[in-house]
Amino acid sequence: MxxxxxxxxxxxxxxxxxxxxxxxxxxxxxxxxxxxxxxxxxxxxxxxxxxSKEQIFLASMRHIQTLFGRRVREELRSADTPRDRLNAIIAASFDPDEFAPEIVSAWLIFYVQAQNSPEARRLLHVYTTRLHSNLVFNLKSLTNDANAHVIASALGALIDGLYIRQALGENRLDRYQTMGLVWDYLDIKLSQGGER
Amino acid sequence: MxxxxxxxxxxxxxxxxxxxxxxxxxxxxxxxxxxxxxxxxxxxxxxxxxxSKEQIFLASMRHIQTLFGRRVREELRSADTPRDRLNAIIAASFDPDEFAPEIVSAWLIFYVQAQNSPEARRLLHVYTTRLHSNLVFNLKSLTNDANAHVIASALGALIDGLYIRQALGENRLDRYQTMGLVWDYLDIKLSQGGER
Amino acid sequence: MxxxxxxxxxxxxxxxxxxxxxxxxxxxxxxxxxxxxxxxxxxxxxxxxxxSKEQIFLASMRHIQTLFGRRVREELRSADTPRDRLNAIIAASFDPDEFAPEIVSAWLIFYVQAQNSPEARRLLHVYTTRLHSNLVFNLKSLTNDANAHVIASALGALIDGLYIRQALGENRLDRYQTMGLVWDYLDIKLSQGGER
Amino acid sequence: MxxxxxxxxxxxxxxxxxxxxxxxxxxxxxxxxxxxxxxxxxxxxxxxxxxSKEQIFLASMRHIQTLFGRRVREELRSADTPRDRLNAIIAASFDPDEFAPEIVSAWLIFYVQAQNSPEARRLLHVYTTRLHSNLVFNLKSLTNDANAHVIASALGALIDGLYIRQALGENRLDRYQTMGLVWDYLDIKLSQGGER
DNA sequence: AATGAATGAGTTTTCATTCAT
DNA sequence: GATGAATGAAAACTCATTCAT
Structure with a gap:
């Protein structure tokens, strides 16, 4: 064969x-x-x-990252304004596919692995950094640079926190309410000023 | 002997x-x-x-929850107004002690375990529910009930997300900036209206 | 049990x-x-x-060394003069028990192991050093110090070489002829002078 | 291709x-x-x-024997008298090339293999026999036949024993002192009589 | 109450060997 | 002639768990 x-x-x-x-x-x-x-x-x-077994896991993690990156790019394709693009990035994180049990498991295990495995940590760092850059890039059209970074940090944490709660059934809100929460935060922070 | x-x-x-x-x-x-x-x-x-080994782990998880609950109560002891109490609850989550390696490990493992072990899930549920109730109880003096629940949900997720990022070195902000982010969110949402 | x-x-x-x-x-x-x-x-x-497996082997080697040391001491017990003691040490190496298949295997494997395993090498060194000291100590009553060391070196190598050949059936001489060869060498070197 | x-x-x-x-x-x-x-x-x-793997090893062993035989023949080329030839044979065994790690390993492994593998044993037998014949042939010009065999046996064992000790760093003598030891033995035995 | 002796199933990993292409 | 894909058996080592004392 x-x-x-x-x-x-x-x-x-x-x-x-x-x-x-x-x-x-x-x-x-x-x-x-x-x-x-x-x-x-x-x-x-x-x-x-x-x-080794470890390498199989790392390859799996890389694959999941790749899938997520692809999803983000797909969502971005139909977004035209910076604000649309921010919403698209947020929507990618809450795509129902991201809540498939095996994806949830992978992410949670990821966090555990990141404590010790330098390679896992590096992958996690790539994920957070990419998300952050993506957000900052679009925020910069809408507010000043310092503000953009702080908002992006908050959004990243909020997304991760909501994702985990949602994934573990500890979120009281449904998918749209959840995304609404994030959008709402974005609206407020952008309306607060810090003009370019 | x-x-x-x-x-x-x-x-x-x-x-x-x-x-x-x-x-x-x-x-x-x-x-x-x-x-x-x-x-x-x-x-x-x-x-x-x-x-069995499993039982040792469950007992350990229970112990960690107990420690966290104790920490929250301690912080609350010196808080007088509802707003102070909200700040105290937030502060408890970002207490330096909460970032001791074994506590971080415990929380991350908790999330993984919660997927399968009913006992772990129950414990996780107790944690999120308690945090939510604590927040809602104090928010209710400052805004209407529906609002209180939404704000509490957002705060809970934001705290968890920031905690994980901080714990894994993926947070760009220091401890005070991080807590500032949460307080800021609280300020905004409370100033937005929804008076009692 | x-x-x-x-x-x-x-x-x-x-x-x-x-x-x-x-x-x-x-x-x-x-x-x-x-x-x-x-x-x-x-x-x-x-x-x-x-x-580990390696440790079992090292313990086995140590045991074999111990047995050999014991045999030497037994042979020495009935020897009174320095020359008798030299003969006794030689005899111990050619004791029929030393040619039991498992002892032969152990010694040959020992040599292979000594190339890489520091612990095996150390054990081998202990064996050669002890044999050398034993020989030198008794030779010193019969010849000068420098001579004693050279003779001891030659005797050690001769014993080892004859042992291996005997063990592998490549020795043309029987046990007594073999020991005779060593004694003969000793006789010659001692009669050559180098008085104390 | x-x-x-x-x-x-x-x-x-x-x-x-x-x-x-x-x-x-x-x-x-x-x-x-x-x-x-x-x-x-x-x-x-x-x-x-x-x-099979085994066959690769046997071919390797045969190759090493061939190399050694070649080395002996080379040393012999520049030797004219029987005594020169004896010295040449001895020198071949202590040629620095013979102490290359892979050659040392090969010899030691050889001894181990000779216990079980008939092919390895045969090869080892060829080596000892050839060395013996070579020595005896030249000794016969210098002493009687019986003497020649005994001296050759002793020389063979002495060479092997010194080689192993040298190879494993357990020889107290340097290369020239080592060869001197063998030559010295030869001198004595030949001067002892047993004339042709 | 407490120990440590003992097991044996389970897991990763390695490797000679085979075979379709 | 030559490759590399593929297997599967075998081995070292680990560990939760049990149990006599």
Whole structure:
């Protein structure tokens, strides 16, 4: 059965299987064998391509980041004004797809991993930095630079906080009310002045 | 030399040891033996008292919640007006002690556990509910009821989001700026009207 | 079945089992499980007591060294003059027990291990140093110091070389002829002068 | 781009790579993949040519013997008298090249393998026999036959013993002192009589 | 009450070997 | 001739849990 050029196919299959297994378990405590079986390959092959369990997880995290980045770009495509773009970025974070159990699990585990794994931390840093830049870039058309940074920081934290609560069923608001909360905060801070 | 009445002492020692080990590891992946050794007892005794590893962890989580509740009550003791009390509740979440590595680990793991363990979820729910009630109770003196709930929801999410970012070094602001952000949000929302 | 004070008993049983298994295989390629089974315990216990396979081997080597040291001391007990003692030391190295297959295997593997394992090298060094000191001490009554060291070096190498050839069936001489060869060398070098 | 007549080239490359890897590891515990990679071919090809890992090792051992035989012949080329030839044979064993790590490893592993592998034993036997014959042949011009055999046996063992000690850093003498020791032994035994 | 001896299932990881291409 | 994809068995090591003492 061995064919040429299988590596990228196998890697992708293993990453997807890892995300699915982690999501199903809600934990990093899944065996490489299970992941490999779900991907339809032997555990040996998983190690052959990734070297270790940790690397499979990091690849999975990278994949999830990539999916999120793609989602943001898609939302941005139909946004024309800076304000529209800010709303689009916010909407991407609350897209129903982002609340699929395996994505939620991945994000929560991500946070735990970020404490120790430098690579996970780096990935987390990429995520927060990108979100921040995206927000700041658009805010700068609407308010002064210092203000833009503070607002972006607050928005980032608010989004993360609401996401986690929503994901764990601890949010009293529905999806639209939740996004409304963020938009409302944005409205207020922008109307407060700090003109360019 | 087993003595009578040792049970509560042993249990407390084991819980504290578990929290310390989890904090040191940044994971739930700590062995019962290590916990027991740190508590100065045998692993057999740990099982004798708790029955299983899982139970040790749940007891640890309960303990951490208790500590947090105590901290909130302490902060509240020196607050007289509703607004002071709101500030006190916020301050409790950003107390430097809350950022001790083992506390940070505990919270992050909490979120992961809450996905599957009903007991962990219940504890998390107790935390969010208590925080919400605390906030709502004091907000109700300052704005109408519906408003109070929305503001409390936003505050809760904002606090959690800022906490995680701060804990993982992804917060661009220092402790005072961070609390300032929350107070500022509170000021705005309260000044917006919705009088009682 | 667990009893107190089993540790030394288990350790000894595991060391003996390791020597037997290594001897039977003629290689270090024996599994911990096999060793443990022969010792009548679980593989987990072997790791519990020794930490790693390597440590089991090192303990085995130490044991073999100890046995050899004991043999030398026994031979020495019935020797009165320096020359008798030199003969006794030589005889110990060619004792039939030293040619048991598992002892031969252990020594040969020892040499291989000594290339990389600092601990094995140290053990080997202890063996050569002790043999050298033993020889030098007795030679010093019969010749001058510098001579004693050179003769001891030659004797050590000759003993080792003859041992290996004998052990591998590449020695054309029988046991007594072999020892005679060494004694003869000693006779010549001592008769050559270099008086004290 | 497979070319014709590559087989001997590949085989030689694999044997040399195997010796290098074994030397680097100090063990037979090297993977076929590593050997193949060092030889610049795939692991599949290594199996294609040799059939199994064991066969690669045996070919490597044969190669090392060949190299040693060549070295002896080279040393002998510039020797004219029997005594010169004896010295040349001794010198070959203590040639600095013989102490290259991979050669030392090979010899030590050889001894271990000789216990079980008939092929390794045969090779070892060829080595000792050849050395013995070489020595005896030249000794016969200088002493009687029986004497020649005994001296050759002693010399062989002395050389091996000194080689191992030198290789493992357990020799107190430098290279010239070491060879001097052997020459000295030869001098004495030849001067003792046993004339032809 | 408390210990530590003991197990054995489970997990990661490695690797020789095979085989389609 | 040559590759690299793929397997699967095997091994070291870990650890929660049990239990005699």
């Amino acid at each position: 061995p064919k040429l050029g299988m590596e990228p196919i196998r890697r992708a299959a293993l990453v997807e299987a890892a995300i699915a297994e982690i999501g199903a378990a809600g934990t990093l405590d899944v065996t490489v064998s299970r992941i490999a079986r779900r991907a339809g390959v032997s555990s040996g092959l998983a190690h052959h391509y990734f070297g | 087993p003595k009578l009445g040792m049970e509560p002492i042993r249990r407390a020692a084991l819980v504290e040891a578990a929290i310390a080990e989890i904090g040191a590891a940044g994971t739930l992946d700590v062995t019962v033996s290590r916990i027991a050794r740190r508590a100065g007892v045998s692993s057999g005794l740990a099982h004798h008292y708790f029955g | 667990p009893k107190l004070g089993m540790e030394p008993i288990r350790r000894a049983a595991l060391v003996e089992a390791a020597i037997a298994e290594i001897g039977a295989a003629g290689t270090l390629d024996v599994t911990v499980s096999r060793i443990a089974r022969r010792a009548g315990v679980s593989s987990g216990l072997a790791h519990h007591y020794f930490g | 497979p070319k014709l007549g590559m087989e001997p080239i590949r085989r030689a490359a694999l044997v040399e790579a195997a010796i290098a890897e074994i030397g680097a590891a100090g063990t037979l515990d090297v993977t076929v993949s590593r050997i193949a990679r060092r030889a610049g071919v795939s692991s599949g090809l290594a199996h294609h040519y040799f059939g």
